[in-house]
Amino acid sequence: MTVDRTLFATTFTTLPDWPCPTCGKGHLKADKDALLNQETGPSKAAHEHDAWDPEWIERRFAALLTCNFANCGDLVAVLGDVSIVEEYSYDYDGEPTQEFNERLKPRSLSPAPLPIRPPEDSPELVKEALREAAGLIWQSAEGAANQVRQAVEHLMDEQGVTKSAPGAFVPLHKRIKEFEGKDPKNAEILLAVKWLGNSGSHAGGLTRDDVFDAFDMVELVLVNLYDTTTATIMAKVKAINTQKGPVKPTP
Structure with missing residues (x-):
């Protein structure tokens, strides 16, 4: 969606x-x-x-x-x-x-x-940053983009990606590259969101449509990571194929 x-x-x-x-x-x-x-x-x-x-x-x-x-x-x-x-x-x-x-x-x-519908199991801090971004859409595309970028930072936290190193802050770009090692497809999407968020640091650096692109990309990643619909349906598919018919509920 x-x-x-x-x-x-x-x-x-x-x-x-x-x-x-x-x-x-x-x-x-x-x-x-x-x-x-x-x-x-x-x-x-x-x-x-x-x-x-x-x-x-x-x-x-x-x-x-x-x-x-x-x-x-x-x-x-x-x-x-x-x-x-x-x-x-x-x-x-x-x-x-x-x-x-x-x-x-x-x-x-x-x-x-909210312009998008994150999966129910999406991390709360990620959803909160997206809600903040939604409120800023009507006032500042740049401000909204920065909040979407913050949602990516929270997502990296949830995925256990290095946040800091001894005596140094780990930039988001480096964190996404680390995440790429275990999930290259979603890392590629998040890298594009990061570039849009960077443009939000400069007045006139991006448009509302750019922000909506960033929302779309984050939603896709959240669906990939946290939406259980496909797994639930496929579990039913396997059970039905095993039974060669309807699966009766456990009493």
């Missing part, structure tokens, strides 16, 4: 049904009556300018989103900016009609939806 990037676009005409960050089963729903959307003071004052245009309007919005899963019902707070964009619609004769529509630009979600 890869990141559904339509859920993490820069702007929206209406807020999407993000997955619940708490239960992972429900989706976040916005009550339109509870969504606050107001024009800023400086924006109102600008209406007096002779050259004023609707696209000058600046608004702020805030809302509480509710998980629609009955056993959860958690709340997520969202806030951001609203801009006015000029758009055109066309009738059957091809005649354009000018419209000015609002676009919502989220700046913060708390707690933030």
Whole structure:
């Protein structure tokens, strides 16, 4: 499963049904009556300018989103900016009609939806770093990338890779190379995540899409290491083949 990037676009005409960050089963729903959307003071004052245009309007919005899963019902707070964009619609004769529509630009979600679904048995510190990264997506691609890189550091800890040497700190690159000795496939993926994380140390060094690539890569590694679905199914396959039919449960 890869990141559904339509859920993490820069702007929206209406807020999407993000997955619940708490239960992972429900989706976040916005009550339109509870969504606050107001024009800023400086924006109102600008209406007096002779050259004023609707696209000058600046608004702020805030809302509480509710998980629609009955056993959860958690709340997520969202806030951001609203801009006015000029758009055109066309009738059957091809005649354009000018419209000015609002676009919502989220700046913060708390707690933030995770773009990926790590396996349940993934290390908690790894998942916590990914949750931190998810919250930063809306504010800073660089900050989010650094947190994904931190998730890789925690993963190396969990895999028992050398963290420090006498009198010296072991850099992540060297740790991944050590990990390569026992798991070259996943090490190759993690090395790419590390390079993206390094770019996050420089302003403008990477894009949101780069961050989503890093999320996809980390999810793949976590599935490879901690997802037991394949092993469970294959155990059933072997048991059925041995019995040459259904396997009866043990009384």
